[in-house]
Amino acid sequence: MAKVLVVTSGKGGVGKTTSTAALGAALAQLGEKVVVIDFDVGLRNLDLVLGAERRVVFDLINVVQGVAKLPQALIRDKRLENLWLLPASQTRDKDSLTDEGVRSVIAELRTKFDWILCDSPAGIERGAMLAMRYADEAVIVTNPEVSSVRDSDRIIGMLDSKTVKAEKGERVEKHVLITRYDSARAARGEMLSIDDILEILATPLLGIIPESQDVLRASNVGSPVTLNNAASAPARAYFDAARRLMGDTVTMMVPVERKGLMNRLLGRRAA
């Protein structure tokens, strides 16, 4: 049965798009059939992070307005045959997205995919509401930083009240994904710890993505980090998170860089 998962956060710049791309790719690499939808109308970026920016012809709004059929707008990844992208419109007004339009697009995608990942725009306005509206599950991307944790708490409140599931008296299954985590700084008491964040948000943990240069390097070249450098610490963390979404029990840990200092220096120079 298809699962609709929204990747959300409230706050901008915490890694929603990066995480959508990485989780979507990781699920596809693990054999699932995945579509990632960009809900950030006017500020689309998922196409760029996935390296598909020059292949966009039709978009979500075209489909919602009946200008294009869904299969015409879907872009299949060139490296992963199980991964598809439904891009956002870059030019249209963000009000062209309607509740009914989103409902029908998601209903159609449910018949074709195992996973439908909705990359939410930042904020708590219409776009973010529509991205979470039909979700079965939610990944709340949180940085170990006060403003991000506060906004995550607000978004959790919305997931519990404004989604179709919540309105039917059911629950959206929520998971916190902590990104940009620096375990050394947390150990020195300079950064909120995992336990602090989980206690405050009272929501189960999906994974811990360490702060890493590999993430920027991957987006620079338009390739999800799980594909660009599958052995890197953030890629392994995203693979673990994807396995947990699939129902596997994976021991929680903060992956660390495997390279030695010399290798790291050399690797940095080569990149």
Place this chain on the structure above:
Amino acid sequence: MMNLLRLLGGRTASAPVARERLQILLAHERGLRGQPDLLGLLRAEILAVVSRHVVLDPEKVIVRMDRGKNVSTLEVDIEVPHGFERSPAMAAT
């Protein structure tokens, strides 16, 4: 020497401060979320009760809340037009 040591590693940890500030703030914000429009609700109910007895212009009913450190106040300002005109429903009984 002490200053040097402090510079090197003796900085006080800021994460506990972050944690405490968040806990206090979110407890407050979650409380507000449960009752999204307390003032709107109060205004509507006060209007309903007073209108049973006196004719009122709904626009002239103002409910304000002030949250202070030690004392919070609830201010209800109701303007009654043309002296007290009894509501027809009540006048009849």
